[in-house]
Amino acid sequence: QKEVEQNSGPLSVPEGAIASLNCTYSDRGSQSFFWYRQYSGKSPELIMFIYSNGDKEDGRFTAQLNKASQYVSLLIRDSQPSDSATYLCALKGSARQLTFGSGTQLTVLP
Amino acid sequence: ETGVTQTPRHLVMGMTNKKSLKCEQHLGHNAMYWYKQSAKKPLELMFVYSLEERVENNSVPSRFSPECPNSSHLFLHLHTLQPEDSALYLCASSLYRDEYNEQFFGPGTRLTVL
Numbered sequence: 001q002k003e004v005e006q007n008s009g010p011l012s013v014p015e016g017a018i019a020s021l022n023c024t025y026s027d028r029g030s031q032s033f034f035w036y037r038q039y040s041g042k043s044p045e046l047i048m049f050i051y052s053n054g055d056k057e058d059g060r061f062t063a064q065l066n067k068a069s070q071y072v073s074l075l076i077r078d079s080q081p082s083d084s085a086t087y088l089c090a091l092k093g094s095a096r097q098l099t100f101g102s103g104t105q106l107t108v109l110p
Numbered sequence: 111e112t113g114v115t116q117t118p119r120h121l122v123m124g125m126t127n128k129k130s131l132k133c134e135q136h137l138g139h140n141a142m143y144w145y146k147q148s149a150k151k152p153l154e155l156m157f158v159y160s161l162e163e164r165v166e167n168n169s170v171p172s173r174f175s176p177e178c179p180n181s182s183h184l185f186l187h188l189h190t191l192q193p194e195d196s197a198l199y200l201c202a203s204s205l206y207r208d209e210y211n212e213q214f215f216g217p218g219t220r221l222t223v224l
Contacts (some may be wrong), residue, residue: 045215046212046214051210068140090153092210096207096208097158097207098213099152099155099177101152102150102151103152
């Protein structure tokens with residue numbers, strides 16, 4: 001089992017819709033969770049982090065964490081074409097190093 | 111300059127060459143990282159330097175050699191690379207190497223080994 005699993009996509013949503021990106025993980029000791037956005041040919045850019053169970057909102061982005069079920073998700077409301085990118089889920093546990101998923105490619109259609 | 115910078119941005123080298131990648135962070139961070147990103151694969155952590163500590167991924171071949179002269183600078187020395195080493199090499203930094211500090215990435219060096 002991969003340590004961090006993401007649906008590779010591509011995920012396509014129409015402009016204005018909610019995009020839902022999901023991530024599951026295997027290490028129950030994971031403490032912190034991060035969502036990075038990576039545009040084609042660019043480096044990853046941190047957009048959200050979450051440490052506690054529940055929801056965390058920042059503008060159009062909401063991160064959701066459920067440690068009991070070992071999943072973390074990212075919702076993007078009012079999706080824009082500029083949100084089209086690969087979204088990387090990453091987590092840190094007792095090893096104190098980031099473990100990344102392979103990423104989900106999101107396309108927002110105008 | 112601000113953030114994390116990397117040079118060169120693109121590098122083409124033959125298998126017998128020796129080259130170095132450079133990373134500099136202007137964020138006052140204490141931990142720096144090298145990652146490898148290959149197509150369709152997760153980001154792979156290669157090396158970590160944090161204060162006096164160095165951590166390395168045991169699967170990284172010895173033809174990659176890191177150097178961290180101070181908390182702001184990080185190098186990756188390359189020698190006798192293989193074509194499968196062609197990838198995007200990313201440097202990152204964080205305030206400390208603990209569970210809660212987020213990492214910030216540089217723009218990367220796109221390496222092609224012929």
